[in-house]
Amino acid sequence: MYLKKLHLRQFRNYQDQRVDFIAPKTILVGNNAQGKSNLLEAVELLATLRSHRGSRDRDLVQEADAIAQITATLERQNGISDLSLTLRRNGRRTVALNSESLRRQLDFLGVLNAVQFSSLDLELVRGGPEQRRSWIDTLLIQLEPIYAYILQQYNQVLRQRNAFLKRRQETEDRRQELEELAVWDAQLVTTGVRVIRRRSRAIERLAPIAAAWHASISGSTEVLQVKYAPNVPLEQNHPEDVQQAFLEKLEQRAVAEQHQGTTLVGPHRDEIELTINETPARSYGSQGQQRTLVLALKLAELKLIEEVVGEPPLLLLDDVLAELDPNRQNQLLEAIQDRFQTLITTTHLGSFDSQWLKASQILAVHAGKLLPQT
């Protein structure tokens, strides 16, 4: 797929900026705080309706304005699509595809696919399990857009069940509420098992691709394992069995849940283990080695999306290329070639190979404005 045009209006520090992408690689160069990451964030939003910065819509709308709009023209094998996302300081976001507004945001997902890679992604290795859950969830949304709905449902049940447990702590008569608890349990299990099964399936497909990339980048001396460690045991693969295991664990933890007034069992407590040579990656090796790991994960995402969607997704490289040593830079550039349209941000062009600089479109970013650079 190829992003041909992007138009940002009152989005972050962009007042009204159009971009035509004219080469498979576009480099956005500029000092800090000029708007490079903001532009990539706009593309990420079109792809996933999420921002890895975790921004709220009110932060995305330009200060002093009420509405921001991101529009784009995308070329895919089956034709050209116009995407439009409207963000509001106060109010719900709306989406449109080919000038037709969509009632379900779900139908907007899966039109544009993109893999985002920034220095924040080192948190995948160093950060807590919620980082890795969020990573796999974002990937899943692109692989199977319906997952956005599944996850939203689970989170809603979780919030309601937590509110129920809190309220229950304050009441005397607990017997009367057992029936309601049973229904919330059932809802948690039904929606939770869908999340668990899809996460499991995605990680199963991703793991070998990531391991292969990792072997290739590190010179096959190290073995990367990506392993799903669900909070609810997943020994069997039948949904009914997982449901049973889920219910049993809820029963085991019932007293603790009552005591703490919060849900202690379910995929919101999943972990995704990253190990190198059977050592947790967090405590393994240098920053450089951790970078290699993240790079392998990102390349695996890229390939998996391509495999599932049938077209190469976009790659958004936020400041990371310059951080890689020349060897890893080359590995990455070789892997993407011209097949994956790539948007790259950097503060300096100096660290890049002059040959592919020549083949790239270079745009200077200054205070929310883009200028072609020659």
Add this chain to the structure above:
Amino acid sequence: MQRLPGVGPKTAQRLALHILKRSETEVQTLAQALIDAKQQVGLCSVCFHLSSESVCEICRNTNRDSNTICVVEDSRDVIALEKTREYSGKYHVLGGVISPMDGIGPEQLTIQPLVRRVSQQSIKEVILAISPSIEGETTTLYVGQLLKPFTRVTRIAFGLPVGGELEYADEVTLARALEGRRELD
């Protein structure tokens, strides 16, 4: 005006200007009608649908099938279902759905009166027509469990919600959902 549901700033302005242009008597009639409605319309003591009498017209209508009860969230749903003309049984309005985050538990709804109704009369079927949101689904399961010992419980067929509640479903969709109802498991 803007505080009214479904009224944005533009519509609010249009309505306000319209009212200001009318004669004073007209405006007074409208104001009085609103106050009368508020004072006279209460809830039916049987089904909790809006009613100006203690028992509503639907509950009093002897031509309707009194062995079937359709359970809905809101009076708006009764009105929507009545428009389809596909349903000739009675109703029961819950007054909302279970939502702990909003402080709404079964006690805040008319679930107990419903259980009493069903356990004390000869009801052949209860149709649960509650929106397929998480809260609606939870309410369906909860009410279903309580009613099953007494009668046959079915639910109307809904696909993926489009943020659309019963009220927004068009009449054809609604009629089809009613027809395609299935056993609650």
